[in-house]
Amino acid sequence: MRDIEIAELRNLTQVIKDTYNYDFTNYAMSSFKRRIQRVMDVFKMNSVQELINRLKEDRSFFHDFVSEITVNVTEMFRDPSFWRVARDHIIPNVLLNADTISIWHAGCSSGEEVFSMAVMLKEMGILEKSKIIATDLDPEILDKARAGVYSLKNMELNEKNYIRFQGTGKLSDYYTVRDGKAYMDKSLVANVSWRQHNLVSGPVFNKFDMVLCRNVMIYFNQTLQNEVLKRLHESLFKYGYLAIGSKESLIWCEIANKFIVVNNEEKIYKKIKD
């Protein structure tokens, strides 16, 4: 198999930028290259040039392209210890000074993280007081999130995570099984607004008490992480909380000094400066 060259990736991202105004230039090379290889395999293309031509000629193909190159793997209650800290410390802290809480899930993928949040808030008795916005780049995965239908195989893992999270009930209280699939209780997300949004170029559209952007910036290089972090910072109220993935770190970002670490193990930060 011939290797994809860096120059080919640059051509490709340039064409996408020029044609569709989506900027993948600063995605982390290693995973982006694998995703491109994957797209070429799925659509049986022999060269990056063939992919470029297709993108230039066929606008409807871009939709499929985006959903193939984004990595959508997710879980409910991923890192159960994170969710325990959110429940026992972070959310109560926000509610010390306010009656309501606003939350943004940036890069929500197929919605598992949002359903986890909703289940948790419901068990805390404050789901009605919460305003949640969930966004992702990939419109197709957002459709999946809106539907809230998951495979039973994935639910096994989700159940295990929920048990480690030590919720007050059973995860099965929140879904029904039909035709071998789990249908989430839609009342959980009745107040969730799902929107397509690009973290790279999209607007700062609101301010929140808490922003979750977990396992999204790992697909960006450091330059882009810096830029996106500035946007996330702008999207937080002063003293609002930012949660990133458990193996991500802010320390080398330019505006790290505008945050303090609230929980290093779970990677929860608090905005302390505008």
Place this chain on the structure above:
Amino acid sequence: MTKFDLHNRYKAIVIGGSAGSFQGITKILSSISEDFNLPIIMCLHRLKHVRNGFTEALSIKSKKPVIEPFDKENIKKGMVYLAPANYHLCLELGNSFSLSTEDMVNNSRPAIDITLDSAAYVYKDKLVGILLSGANKDGALGMKRIKERGGLTIVQEPGECMIDTMPTAALEATSIDHVLKVDEIIRFLNELDKLYK
């Protein structure tokens, strides 16, 4: 003179291992010199949902602390790195790591193939790949990539492995430079290290 044709242009060592590799790994980590120069990057199959404990278990036996890198952490000389639970560990051009939650490869996340392949892409002929005992084929393709890009490939001698599926698969996938017992791998690493002093 030694039987290994060594030079000091290598920039990193990657090690893959799975079932039955813990003993070999700890023996290697306890036998390399304290100021071993090259970065050692390990991808070992591990429980997906146990985040803590593994680096500690390895560090107890190791001459050097074993750390799980954060996303975009720089790769430093003399450090020993371990792929974290439930993430693929990749290497980026410009000498840093990145993490990914892509689908499992060979039923594994972290997958050895991904670490080895991305390391080979970055280091080309300046990479040494070592594959130890294991019960599936993960790592075979990665070793092939290392070989294709001019790196040096070593597998643990199948006869010494608790489970030899992994090194055997690598031997079938590509031509392996050295088939060695763990003790010989240690000798190899220490002789290599001397060239950097």
